Amino acid sequence: xxxxxxxxxxxxxxxxAKLADGLxxxxxxxxxxxxxxxxxxxxxxxxxxxxxxxxxxxTLAGLANPETGWGRTGExxxxxxxxxxxxxADWFHIGDKDLATHLERTRRLKAGQPLxxxxxxxxxxxxxxxxxxxxxxxxxxxxxxxxxxxxxxxxEYFVHQRCEPTVKGFRFDGIEIAQPAPGVVEAxxxxxxxxxxxxxxxxxxxxxxxxxTPYPSLSKGEGRKVVxxxxxxxxxxxxxxxxxxxxxxxxxxxxxxxxxxxxESISGFVLDTVDAHLADEIQKLGIRPLVxxxxxxxxxxRQHLAxxxxxxxxxxx
Amino acid sequence: xxxxxxxxxxxxxxxxAKLADGLxxxxxxxxxxxxxxxxxxxxxxxxxxxxxxxxxxxTLAGLANPETGWGRTGExxxxxxxxxxxxxADWFHIGDKDLATHLERTRRLKAGQPLxxxxxxxxxxxxxxxxxxxxxxxxxxxxxxxxxxxxxxxxEYFVHQRCEPTVKGFRFDGIEIAQPAPGVVEAxxxxxxxxxxxxxxxxxxxxxxxxxTPYPSLSKGEGRKVVxxxxxxxxxxxxxxxxxxxxxxxxxxxxxxxxxxxxESISGFVLDTVDAHLADEIQKLGIRPLVxxxxxxxxxxRQHLAxxxxxxxxxxx
Numbered sequence: 158x159x160x161x162x163x164x165x166x167x168x169x170x171x172x173x174a175k176l177a178d179g180l181x182x183x184x185x186x187x188x189x190x191x192x193x194x195x196x197x198x199x200x201x202x203x204x205x206x207x208x209x210x211x212x213x214x215x216t217l218a219g220l221a222n223p224e225t226g227w228g229r230t231g232e233x234x235x236x237x238x239x240x241x242x243x244x245x246a247d248w249f250h251i252g253d254k255d256l257a258t259h260l261e262r263t264r265r266l267k268a269g270q271p272l273x274x275x276x277x278x279x280x281x282x283x284x285x286x287x288x289x290x291x292x293x294x295x296x297x298x299x300x301x302x303x304x305x306x307x308x309x310x311x312x313e314y315f316v317h318q319r320c321e322p323t324v325k326g327f328r329f330d331g332i333e334i335a336q337p338a339p340g341v342v343e344a345x346x347x348x349x350x351x352x353x354x355x356x357x358x359x360x361x362x363x364x365x366x367x368x369x370t371p372y373p374s375l376s377k378g379e380g381r382k383v384v385x386x387x388x389x390x391x392x393x394x395x396x397x398x399x400x401x402x403x404x405x406x407x408x409x410x411x412x413x414x415x416x417x418x419x420x421e422s423i424s425g426f427v428l429d430t431v432d433a434h435l436a437d438e439i440q441k442l443g444i445r446p447l448v449x450x451x452x453x454x455x456x457x458x459r460q461h462l463a464x465x466x467x468x469x470x471x472x473x474x
Numbered sequence: 475x476x477x478x479x480x481x482x483x484x485x486x487x488x489x490x491a492k493l494a495d496g497l498x499x500x501x502x503x504x505x506x507x508x509x510x511x512x513x514x515x516x517x518x519x520x521x522x523x524x525x526x527x528x529x530x531x532x533t534l535a536g537l538a539n540p541e542t543g544w545g546r547t548g549e550x551x552x553x554x555x556x557x558x559x560x561x562x563a564d565w566f567h568i569g570d571k572d573l574a575t576h577l578e579r580t581r582r583l584k585a586g587q588p589l590x591x592x593x594x595x596x597x598x599x600x601x602x603x604x605x606x607x608x609x610x611x612x613x614x615x616x617x618x619x620x621x622x623x624x625x626x627x628x629x630e631y632f633v634h635q636r637c638e639p640t641v642k643g644f645r646f647d648g649i650e651i652a653q654p655a656p657g658v659v660e661a662x663x664x665x666x667x668x669x670x671x672x673x674x675x676x677x678x679x680x681x682x683x684x685x686x687t688p689y690p691s692l693s694k695g696e697g698r699k700v701v702x703x704x705x706x707x708x709x710x711x712x713x714x715x716x717x718x719x720x721x722x723x724x725x726x727x728x729x730x731x732x733x734x735x736x737x738e739s740i741s742g743f744v745l746d747t748v749d750a751h752l753a754d755e756i757q758k759l760g761i762r763p764l765v766x767x768x769x770x771x772x773x774x775x776r777q778h779l780a781x782x783x784x785x786x787x788x789x790x791x
Contacts, residue, residue: 202521202577202578202580202581203520203521203577203580203581203584204519204520233550233552233570235550235552235553235570235571235574236552236553236570236571236573236574236577237574238574239570239571239574239575240574240577240578242574242599243574243575243578243595243596243599244578244595244599245574245577245578245581245582253550253552253553253556253570254552254553254556256553256573257552257553257554257555257556257557257559257560257562258556258560260519260553260557260562261557261560261561261562263519263520264519264520264562265562267520278560278561279560282559282560282561
């Protein structure tokens with residue numbers, strides 16, 4: 158029964174990609190649409206880089222490098238090695254196969270193709286069955302407002318500064334005029350439920366939700382269920398700065414803090430067994446909790462969590 | 475004696491690079507400066523590509539692919555192969571090592587480094603002893619005026635259209651405001667002789683000379699000898715469309731036509747033994763001819779031709 162659900166998943170990078178992959182292992186391809194954050198996108202070496210889109214697509218295609226959390230498996234490094242010889246190897250590592258993605262995407266975008274079409278074509282090549290959509294075809298830039306350096310473009314904060322600066326807030330350049338990519342609104346209308354994957358609430362899920370603000374009925378109401386999976390387990394994130402961001406913004410980092418952050422949008426919340434003691438407080442927020450194993454170390458973990466989420470969606474009234 | 479000469483060579487792509495390499499095998503590094511055409515430079519995949527500069531630098535460094543006439547030896551094709559999978563492999567083939575050059579050059583140019591500095595740094599990395607200079611740090615674009623397609627950017631004419639359109643003339647976009655790159659004027663002032671390498675007179679040597687028009691004393695006079703080596707042998711070019719261009723512009727393609735083209739600039743002209751019968755006519759133009767073997771098939775051929783050119787320069791009064 159749960160595999161006849163039509164699901165729209167909202168995802169950022171690694172954690173989001175893993176649950177999206179779990180969902181793809183449970184659902185027929187036509188029943189899953191993944192909407193991916195593009196606020197982290199940036200230019201490097203004149204190339205358009207879309208870290209979250211690539212992580213999601215590579216993961217769904219089985220091409221992702223499981224060790225790094227970025228880039229591709231079986232990668233080669235000819236270009237990067239020769240860049241290093243020329244003094245040009247820097248903080249952003251790009252393998253040869255990955256580079257082909259960036260080059261061809263950049264070429265197509267310059268030729269006027271919308272990003273959503275590029276992603277669709279690439280997914281067909283890579284054998285990705287689910288529909289993957291960028292949140293928007295327009296340019297949105299996540300800006301991290303920091304104590305030490307003022308405003309930093311996301312990748313500058315994330316990769317170059319290693320998330321060390323203290324966060325004061327966020328700004329999403331261009332979000333006001335960004336339209337949801339073609340297919341986003343239709344997919345949500347057709348969906349039984351939205352799933353907020355265990356991605357960073359501040360810089361992965363929020364920008365996606367912000368692109369939907371012109372459509373207030375989409376992210377809640379209309380009988381559509383919305384379930385979020387906590388990216389914070391035992392007060393920490395598996396990967397990335399979400400917990401640090403909560404703390405720096407004055408909130409104790411926890412699954413509860415995540416549930417509160419999403420309280421206006423969600424009807425169900427999935428938290429890890431180590432955080433079971435928070436379930437009652439989440440229930441008091443008017444949000445149905447599901448306590449289960451959320452850490453995804455193996456492909457089986459992804460599928461089990463996805464099954465739990467889908468069964469949970471069926472059970473939510 | 476001839477290896478104490480200070481030489482400035484003007485060069486385009488393969489033929490020019492070969493003679494420049496021959497000269498580098500005869501002269502101490504500090505005695506050779508190669509000024510390279512940049513009118514063929516273009517953007518592809520958002521990258522700045524400088525075909526003649528790369529051919530000259532790779533050739534001088536011993537890194538050039540001897541079979542293709544472009545690109546590098548021992549090249550790998552990971553990026554290109556994956557581009558092909560994504561439907562993006564097109565008319566312009568770039569190997570992995572070569573791509574590193576374009577990426578790092580593009581990065582540096584965007585960061586504000588002048589092209590001449592990029593070339594100097596790359597040459598140091600590649601172990602090129604001679605000084606290689608772009609003709610200018612500004613952007614100049616060679617436009618081929620054709621009967622069939624009107625104006626075509628050079629690479630569009632050369633690679634994509636395979637030199638098939640009929641040529642009516644040439645235009646060098648930006649040449650009026652282009653300054654010689656730092657070091658060009660100084661090198662010519664210090665030189666005993668200029669050598670026009672066996673490159674295309676219309677689209678390789680002419681643009682370089684055009685950047686020098688604000689300095690009319692440079693390309694002749696001041697006791698400096700100027701010697702050109704014919705790129706046309708037996709009415710044909712070894713590589714490239716120079717002969718076809720002469721014909722389409724209404725001149726019988728020959729070493730004599732090349733000598734006439736350069737007559738205002740040169741005091742000596744080197745032509746192949748198969749064209750020995752043209753030596754008298756060249757002499758009648760007031761240009762001293764040297765008949766010798768000019769076809770460069772081997773590294774030894776390059777060095778022999780360079781030795782002949784240098785000895786010729788010493789003998790010219």
